[in-house]
Amino acid sequence: MDLIPAPRRSTTALSAEDFVLDEATVIVAGPGTEGAARWLRATVGAATGLPLAPGTGQANSLTLTLDETDGGTAAPEGYLLSVGPEGIELRGGSAAGVFWGCQTLRQLLGPAAYRRAPVHPRAGQLGHWRVPACRIEDAPRFAWRGAMLDVARHFLPKDVVLRYVDLLAVHKLNVLHLHLTDDQGWRIEIKRYPRLTEVGAWRTRTKAGLRESPLWDERPHGGYYTQDDIREIVAYAAERHITVVPEIDIPGHSQAAIAAYPELGNTDVIDTTTLPVLTTWGVNPNVLAPTDTVLRFYENVFAEVLELFPSQFLHIGGDECAKDQWRASDTAQARIKELGLDGEDELQSWIIRHFDRWLTSQGRRLIGWDEILEGGIAEGAAVSSWRGYAGGIAAARAGHDVVMCPKSHVYLDYRQSARADEPVPIAYVRTLEDVYRFEPVPEDGLSPAEAAHIIGAQANIWTEAMDSVRAVDYMAFPRLAAFAETVWSELPAPGARDYDGFTGxxxxxxxxxxxxxxxYRPPAGPLPWQTRPGVIGRPIDGPPPIV
Incomplete structure (x- = not known):
């Protein structure tokens, strides 16, 4: 059946006839499954041209049912799909489980089911669609199956984000982490602070390639999402059982905010009124000041963000915060002395702890990149472990939840082969097989109780070198499909992933x-229009250490 991600158990009934969808097929939607029925009519119905009308329990039906009892047929996001000649029964442990089962059903219908209109309609007929007789029992391995989309470095319009929500749903991924702010752009409307988008959402030009490149794209670049855009994205994702986790990066990666409101920067060290939205890439020395003004400002920002995103988590970044300005700042040094802190790392930790307490008071949770471990981790925080496994292991041992996303495995801006024609080659080669063999739970170093704190994993799509949706597609796929199987499908044994079966x-x-x-990137390598000759990246020889 060539399903991706692979289900836990599947059998084909070779002795039974296939089920045929036709104009008479109806959807019988039990309580709680109405959303999945609407989705089927909007997608499968559009592709097939079939009405898939509501019906009762007669033959020639697709029956959707919830089974949420303790002894039910499916785990909370799991499902049981049975196909026979008389009809299809899809039973889920939750509305999400039913929806993931619908994704499997769509795969069984064949590639044409992924189009937006019928491609082979007969004259006056809608045709028949066969579903192989089978029984599939399935449930995900991890609760957090995510992809991070960086819309700060290169802005991706709302319709592109909605398209990626659909692509995540196709692959049974359930978290979209939106990287909304950085040095190079602020992408979310905050009504209390309009200059964040009036000024912070736009830059005058853009480095083409990484910092080493001599090339520039001299066109101004920018864009942002209105609050209604965000509400639409969140609601669209929720209908597909995907949680949108916003990231507002502090205290580093904040030059776009400082360009809009110079009082946020270290004004006793540099003239922050001269800072533009950054036009190049890399770790930037211009960071937020550790002042009460900054704390109140971001509390107000976060208050608006929380109204837009119902996610349990708010991501506050916390990565790559250069401390040079704090070392030179009398204001920062006075704050360190006032609080009795042991240097600048603890000063950053103090900022993170402040917002951990603030978010807890709002009924939410903080999550940040693994640098938030430096200087002491906030009590309720979760960790996105990106610099390797070490941060995630340390956090799990300390009783904190962890999302594994090590750059050594699941950074999808990294080159896909060692070929000279790979577009803007960055860092290490990370092939489809490398991503497929990624294991979120390290084999050594964690007890079962500690390992339970690894709530999932995500692949990160950083867009410094991706200046269009075509470039994002090329870097994300097919590797995101491999990642989806890693976080959904149970391993038969440690290290026992069948890459040959996957490629088949x-x-x-x-x-x-x-x-x-x-x-996507074809298996044979980039097509001519997918290359970017002359736009250099940053080659690094050899594999990274796994730490």
Missing amino acids: RMTSHYARLDALGVE
Whole structure:
């Protein structure tokens, strides 16, 4: 059946006839499954041209049911899909489980089910669609199955974000982490502080490639999401059982905010009124000042953000905060002395702890990159472990929840092969197989209780070198499909992933991606228009250490 991600258990009933969807097929939607029924009509109905009308329990039906009892047929996000000649029964442990089962059903219908209109309609007929007789029992391995999309470095319009929500849903990924602010742009409307988007959302030009590149794109670049745009994205994702986690980066990666409101910077060290929105990449010395003004400012920002995002978590970044300005700042040094802190690392920790307490008071939780471990981790914080496994291991041992996203494995801006024609080669080669063999839970170093704090993993799509949706497609796919199987499908044994079997199933999946219009990297290498000759990256020889 070539399903991706692979289900836990599946059997084909070779002795039974397939089920045929036709104009008479109805959807019988039990209580709590109405959303999945609407989705089926909007997507599968559009692709097939079939009405898939509401119906009762007669034959020739697709029946959707919830089974939320303790002894039920499915885990909370799991499902049981049974297909026979008389109909299809899909039973989920929750509305999400039913929805993921619908994604599997769509795969069983073939690549044409991923188009937005029928491609082979007969004259006056809608045709028949076969579903193989089978039984599939399935449930995800991890609760957090995420992808981070960096819309700060290169802005991606709302329709692109909505398209990526659909692509995550196709792969049973359930978290979209939106990197909304950085030195190079502020992408979310904050009504109390309009200059964040009036000034902070726009830069005069953009480095083409990484810092080493001599090339510039001299066009101004920018954009942002209105609060209604955000509400639409969040609601669209929720209908597909995807949680949108916003990231507002502090105290580093904040030059766009300082360009809009210079009082946020270290004004006793530099003239912050001269700072523009940053036009190049890398770790930046211009960071937020550790003042009460900054704390109140971001409390007000976060208050508006929380109204827009119902996510349990708010991501506050916390990574790559250069401390040079704090070392030179009388204001920062006075604050260190006032609070009895042991240097600048603890000063950053003090800021993170402040917002951990503030978010807790609002009924939410803080999550940040693993630098928030430096100087002491905030009590209720969760950690996105990006610099390797070490941060995640340390956090899990201390009783904190962890999302594993090590750059050594799941940074999808890294090059996909050692070929000279890979576009803007960055860092290490991370092939489809490398991503497929990523293991979120380290084999050594954690007890079972500690390992339970690894709530999932995510792949990160940083867009410094991705200046269009075509470039994002190329870098994200097919590796995101491999990642999806890593976080959904249970391992039969440690290290026992069947890469040959996966690549065989990918033959069918490439056809689905084609139907969706995804411009993925072909297995044979980039097509001529996917290369970017002359735009250099940052080659690094050899694999990174696994730490």
